[in-house]
Amino acid sequence: MISFNEAPFTGREFQYMEHALRNKRISGDGEYTKKCSAWLEETAGVSKVLLTTSGTHALEMAALLCHIRPGDEVIMPAYTFVSTANAFALRGAKIIFVDIRPDTMNIDEKLIENAITERTKAIVPVHYAGVSCEMDAIMDIAKRHHLKVVEDAAQAVMSTYKGRMLGSIGDYGCYSFHETKNYSMGEGGALLLDGEEDIRKAEIIREKGTNRSQFFRGMVDKYSWVDMGSSYLPSDLNAAYLWGNLEEADRIQNQRMASWDMYYERLLGLAENGKISLPVVPQDCQHNAHMFYLKARDMEERTRLLEWLKRREILAVFHYVPLHTSLAGKRYGCFCGEDVYTTAESERLLRLPMYYGLREEDIDQVCQAVEKFYA
Numbered sequence: 001m002i003s004f005n006e007a008p009f010t011g012r013e014f015q016y017m018e019h020a021l022r023n024k025r026i027s028g029d030g031e032y033t034k035k036c037s038a039w040l041e042e043t044a045g046v047s048k049v050l051l052t053t054s055g056t057h058a059l060e061m062a063a064l065l066c067h068i069r070p071g072d073e074v075i076m077p078a079y080t081f082v083s084t085a086n087a088f089a090l091r092g093a094k095i096i097f098v099d100i101r102p103d104t105m106n107i108d109e110k111l112i113e114n115a116i117t118e119r120t121k122a123i124v125p126v127h128y129a130g131v132s133c134e135m136d137a138i139m140d141i142a143k144r145h146h147l148k149v150v151e152d153a154a155q156a157v158m159s160t161y162k163g164r165m166l167g168s169i170g171d172y173g174c175y176s177f178h179e180t181k182n183y184s185m186g187e188g189g190a191l192l193l194d195g196e197e198d199i200r201k202a203e204i205i206r207e208k209g210t211n212r213s214q215f216f217r218g219m220v221d222k223y224s225w226v227d228m229g230s231s232y233l234p235s236d237l238n239a240a241y242l243w244g245n246l247e248e249a250d251r252i253q254n255q256r257m258a259s260w261d262m263y264y265e266r267l268l269g270l271a272e273n274g275k276i277s278l279p280v281v282p283q284d285c286q287h288n289a290h291m292f293y294l295k296a297r298d299m300e301e302r303t304r305l306l307e308w309l310k311r312r313e314i315l316a317v318f319h320y321v322p323l324h325t326s327l328a329g330k331r332y333g334c335f336c337g338e339d340v341y342t343t344a345e346s347e348r349l350l351r352l353p354m355y356y357g358l359r360e361e362d363i364d365q366v367c368q369a370v371e372k373f374y375a
């Protein structure tokens with residue numbers, strides 16, 4: 001059987017976790033959390049990276065830092081994971097969904113401006129499959145309308161746009177280190193940010209609304225409740241696992257890219273014959289091979305292909321029921337403009353097995369099965 005996903009494991013994760021245990025330092029912000037944060041700050045080129053308990057929680061922190069209040073509006077694509085919307089709905093925001101581009105499955109930057117009202121507070125671009133949204137256009141719109149930009153870069157760790165790391169371009173960047181992502185700590189994530197005042201506020205939010213971080217740095221002589229907050233810091237045990245992954249980040253990235261390229265080359269013939277569509281990576285974007293998907297003709301064909309693969313012990317999946325068609329999406333949001341591509345394209349999309357450790361012979365087997373289906 002070929003699994004759809006496996007947690008990335010490079011070899012030293014156990015050793016680091018054992019080290020954390022032996023040091024009897026397993027709560028938050030220990031040695032490994034510091035190592036991971038410093039590495040991510042250096043790699044992404046931002047002044048602060050705060051590890052969080054999930055990508056979802058990084059988004060929730062960003063919503064708090066944006067001062068989202070009931071009645072505010074937040075613009076995002078409907079083709080995304082529920083957490084993107086939930087984080088802002090929790091603050092009372094109305095979610096304004098706009099259509100995606102069929103090539104990248106990302107928010108159509110040309111439709112954003114039309115969705116802006118005097119209540120709009122933020123734009124949340126989601127870098128689907130680790131392929132960047134049109135960030136120059138989005139940042140320009142945000143600047144002209146005085147809006148915050150929160151990058152949902154959950155899938156985009158190590159991806160770039162015009163040479164800049166995704167997650168480092170907007171006001172806040174959110175990473176996920178869930179088991180299904182390129183780099184993992186089981187459950188976890190990170191918030192990327194710049195600016196002294198924002199960093200101070202973020203540290204307070206993450207430490208239950210206390211100034212504990214400042215206390216540990218000797219900046220205040222006692223710590224107490226200073227603002228609203230929650231507990232968003234992960235155990236150092238999880239960070240120890242992540243450090244094992246980050247140390248081998250290039251190895252993970254290179255292997256995933258090789259898998260992605262192999263899929264692409266093998267399936268190009270089917271695409272050229274008009275049987276399927278393949279992912280598009282715009283020129284200015286370097287992706288991270290987070291996922292490999294193909295698009296079938298329609299939902300009916302996709303269902304048959306999924307079944308076909310399953311019978312050959314290959315686990316492929318689809319995802320994201322567009323949020324504006326979901327129960328909660330209807331309650332907390334609405335679609336601005338016409339849904340030309342969101343539903344239609346999401347119904348065609350099928351994700352093939354992709355993880356660190358996927359073997360060439362596995363990819364060969366998957367591609368053969370797909371070729372046979374269309375033969």
Ligand SMILES: *Cc1c(COP(=O)(O)O)cnc(C)c1O
Pocket residue numbers: 054055056057080081083084126152154155175176177178187188189
């Ligand atoms: C995975 C993911 C999240 C949530 O991350 P968790 O770490 O699972 O909470 C948010 N947005 C997108 C686009 C994701 O893919």
